[in-house]
Amino acid sequence: MQQQVTGAFYGIAIGDALGVPVEFKTRSYLSENPIDTLTGYGCWNQPAGTFSDDSSLTFCTAESLITGYDIAAMSQIFVRWAQEGYWGAHNEVFDIGHTTRRALQRVATGTSPLISGGFEEFENGNGALMRMMPVAFFLAKENDIHLRYQTVKEIAGITHQHFRSVLACFIYVEFLRTLLSTGHLQESYLQMQRAVNAYLNTQSFNPAEVKHYERVLLQNIAEIREQQIHSSGYVLHTLESSLWCLLNTSDYASCVLRAVNLGGDTDTTGAVAGAAAGLHYGINNISPQWVGQVAKSAEIGQLANRFMAAINSTSTQ
Template structure:
């Protein structure tokens, strides 16, 4: 018996028929090319033409928050991209006040970087598999790295070392696994036998990797699973661990995932930023306490009026990135625009600090209240709006199956 799917959705295992149908119905979830040699990949804005809305009506109030989170993340990313790696001193003298083009990566106004690309990879995995499948998430990140899948430029760029190392290790493990179980390597990206998938070690990171790449792409997980907070929080942590193995990365993702879940469940900004949030939602975190550095943030270490002068830093260390994004949210005077600009103007890892800010702030302020002058320039906006509808729709279906016992906790 074969234990994989082909790219066209062929299979031999009856229990995986559901996955086959997803592939056939939504080709836009998989890499599409302009040429038979599979050289020129279709970008997200080109895939918009192939997309259709979900077949049923969805909760518009929840959709507004989910779209706000996804597009808020992308806005923060594109806002910070032109000045990524610029030091704080430069941005004090030359503060960002609006979307720009050019700069660090030579992007057009509104194009996003790896932060949003990887989040789109994660979102397409959740929709395609209608569940949390870490192996499939790694496959899609690999497609992005190798082929530019979900990139705004047809190529991957701005790739962090921890992510690159993890994805190369993942590919190496795929080769070993394929040889051991006599699976053609070209089919390894389409494994569908869940018993077989359980035997694949998906945690490909070094134990000490604590960069912010785990957090920059997080949003789709809590957005999809918010109806089951305990699972949403745990899955948020696991989604980061596959490329960033440090405990601080795992717990930063769990904590931030919990904040997004609480936002979708209607909690106020004051409740979300309350120093007792972790204590009040401890059941969501199971029996696993937060790392002391993350717990310190949860008790309000980000509440510093002086910002940069008091040690808030927009660097790539996940603890400082989390603190910086929450500082921007706490101090934004209920303005997404002000908060995103503040995050960028901290300097250094400008796009990621603002993208992390945008995930939570966008969910709170909602899509309808994001700056229209920025949305008008945002690359692949329609793709992300439709993708958000599918996150909302498939997340609801997943929840119904979970509550009825059809889907089990992993």
């Protein structure tokens, strides 16, 4: 599992950093000016290898889970990131979503993290989905799918409480868990579909909400044409595009470059796809040059090791 954990931690940071300079660029622009390696400056004027809030909040999530599951402690680490740049690539925050910012302001002023997240339909950006990768490792040995759902719901809910965001996070975590044990992309995808659909059938969730995920849960997202894959900051689009990139490529670099070159919310698509690809292909299949170039490279490796040690020592989770 060490290969997978370290691969996922570097995988998210590199995918994120590849996308940072070209965030908001269109697909047509990137088809003419494709990203093929880590570049600097661009839209956020950051040096090459700089990751964004996607990786920072993922690392904050991992940091919190090292000491066990404590939603209040996790939310305070998120506030520390927002206020002090903790786990920022350069110890500062240059990119934060509106829903996340509002939620963390609530937490900072005393609101419980169980009710701090945005719950309106317009608050379904990808700010919870982007930080879910460590949760999949943390829940790897948890056999109760309802408990897994509740845990994902609470962690996502610190910033995003709407069911649509929670369901995206749950699907992603379930897919990563399956990938961890199965190791085969398409088989893992089918296993995730079976498990999630079976669970949804036991619950009284709003069918109109579940229907948003029809292409992911009832069809094969890999078979959708690229023109029909959207890569905006909307949580449904990020989940679909990330899975599509992973299932339509055969190595880490191809996956993250495909994700970033879709345009739009390039850093988050790159991060979510990159975490999954890094988990699947492992650290040995990620360019050592990229690993060396990414911001806080040594710290990421140390965090991955500490996280690995912590989840290995926890027998119940």
